[in-house]
Structure formats: C-alpha cells, structure tokens
C-alpha cells in the first residue's frame with residue numbers, strides 16, 4: 047500500500063534535503079500517493095480520523111480542488127488572507143493576523159512554491175516570520191508542493207519554505223507531485239509525508255496511512271514510480287553527459303526559464319502598446335500561472351472576440367504563452383483593458 051520504497055526514499059530527499067537528519071533518524075512517515083491530489087486527500091482523511099474536531103485553514107484564493115478535497119474528507123474549512131487584489135501581491139499583514147487569531151494548534155494549508163492560482167509566493171524573510179508565528183501558536187503546516195523545480199528551475203530553492211519550517215523544528219506534512227516537474231501527469235505519481243516525533247511514531251503513522259489507502263485505492267501505480275526512482279537515482283551520476291542532459295530538463299529548468307522569459311516579453315509588449323495599467327505583477331509572480339487581475343468580463347471578451355482562453359478569475363497559464371502568440375495575446379489584453 048505504501049508504494050515504491052525507493053521512489054519514496056528519493057522523493058523525501060528532494061523535499062527535506064539530501065542530508066536531512068529527519069530522514070537519517072527515520073522520523074518521516076511517508077507513502078507513495080496518487081500524485082499531489084491523492085497526497086492531499088490521504089492527508090485530509092488522516093486529519094479527519096486522528097484529529098476529528100480539527101479544521102483546515104486554506105488561503106484565499108487557492109487551487110479550487112483543495113476545497114473539494116477537504117470537503118469530501120469532512121474536515122471543516124476556514125480561510126486565511128493571502129492575495130491582495132490591489133497590489134496584486136501578498137497580503138502579508140492580514141495573513142499574519144489570521145495566523146495569530148486562529149485557535150492554537152490549527153492546521154494550515156500552505157503552497158510550498160509557485161502558489162496556484164496567484165503565482166505570488168512569500169519572500170524568504172516572510173516565510174521565516176510565518177514559520178516563527180506558527181510555531182508560537184503551535185499550528186501544523188501542511189505543505190502542498192505541486193511545482194517543485196517549476197518556479198525557479200531549482201528544486202532546492204523551491205523547497206526553501208519547507209526547509210525554513212524544518213529549521214524551526216516544526217512537524218510538518220507534505221504533498222509532493224511529479225505531474226508537472228517530470229511531466230508525469232497521467233502516471234499519478236506523488237508522495238505524502240508526515241514528520242513525526244520519533245521513529246516509533248513514524249512507523250505507526252505510516253501504518254495508519256496505509257490502512258487509509260487500502261480501502262480507497264489499495265495500491266499506487268508501479269510504472270511511473272519506476273520512472274521517477276530511476277531518474278532520481280541516475281541524477282547522482284553527474285559525470286555522465288547523458289544524465290546531465292536529462293537533469294537539465296528534469297526539474298523543468300528549461301521550462302521555468304522559458305516561462306520567466308515569456309513573462310518579461312508579455313509585460314514589455316503591453317508597455318510598448320502604451321497600456322495605462324501597471325503590469326509589473328506579471329514578472330513579479332512566479333510559476334506556471336499569471337494572476338493577471340483581469341475581470342471576468344474582460345476575460346469573456348478575450349474568449350469571445352479573440353479566442354483566447356483562461357479561467358474567469360483572470361489566471362493565465364503561462365505554459366501556453368509562446369514567442370509565436372505573445373504579441374497577439376498582449377494586443378488582445380490591451381484591447382480589453384485599456385479603458386479600465
């Protein structure tokens with residue numbers, strides 16, 4: 047039920063660090079999960095079973111499936127401030143207030159990097175303050191890390207938020223996914239981990255996670271897990287050129303750089319067109335999405351008049367923006383926003 051031991055072992059090193067003491071001390075309970083969604087769901091069910099009266103604090107906005115996952119696990123939901131529509135950045139002050147005002151020992155869902163849908167991540171300093179305050183309050187942080195390596199192109203850098211919490215001695219939970227960074231969406235390969243007090247507790251928690259998995263889906267898939275473990279083990283053979291090439295594309299360095307480049311080009315195009323609005327947030331945000339700030343009505347116009355498609359909250363999938371269409375996109379955005 048726990049899936050590939052090798053894959054889980056290598057996956058933990060990505061999140062917790064190659065030389066993590068937590069791994070050495072066997073303090074992490076971890077199982078292969080059905081990608082990021084399955085990892086979140088397994089955790090939500092675990093939370094309900096072992097902390098039946100608890101709630102989950104979810105950022106506003108968030109990946110919409112988070113709401114469905116915790117709803118179906120019958121965990122009551124609360125929200126915390128995250129995005130500031132006017133600055134199109136982080137509403138840090140309100141976020142900190144919400145952490146302070148939540149009852150001690152609350153569960154908080156955090157996006158480890160490349161927040162979906164906003165592309166707005168706290169800075170390192172802000173993560174430190176969040177971690178500190180959450181420690182003071184005894185909150186439990188559950189990190190959803192669906193885009194490790196996809197934000198900066200460097201998986202280590204993208205795990206910084208988690209590492210800060212670990213340095214502060216938090217016992218965290220973490221959902222990892224290979225859907226985006228390894229392009230394995232259809233294989234449903236991921237991992238759920240929970241940091242425990244000691245090895246004995248980790249053995250018990252892992253056993254309980256497996257018991258939850260058994261009636262739900264029994265076993266996770268083998269094929270994708272073999273792909274992941276083969277690649278992750280091979281990545282340590284640095285002297286082989288062949289593997290270096292794989293590694294170059296592995297954690298989406300090329301993809302991350304391309305997206306960052308498209309952000310710059312889109313912004314430059316809008317500025318060249320003489321847009322009266324500020325588009326600074328396009329290049330400030332990170333990851334696969336750009337939370338453009340366009341209204342549902344403006345998005346409808348893009349769809350109906352220009353055949354450009356995005357979610358009605360104005361979220362652009364930057365992966366779909368190319369050198370071939372960025373000019374057309376900028377023109378269309380300018381058309382629908384210039385009189386705003």
Ligand SMILES: Cc1ncc(COP(=O)(O)O)c(C=O)c1O
Nearest residue numbers: 081082083109162190192223225
């Ligand atoms: C924040 C977040 N969590 C989890 C997921 C789920 O990813 P997976 O395809 O691995 O289930 C996504 C994917 O869209 C996501 O954006």
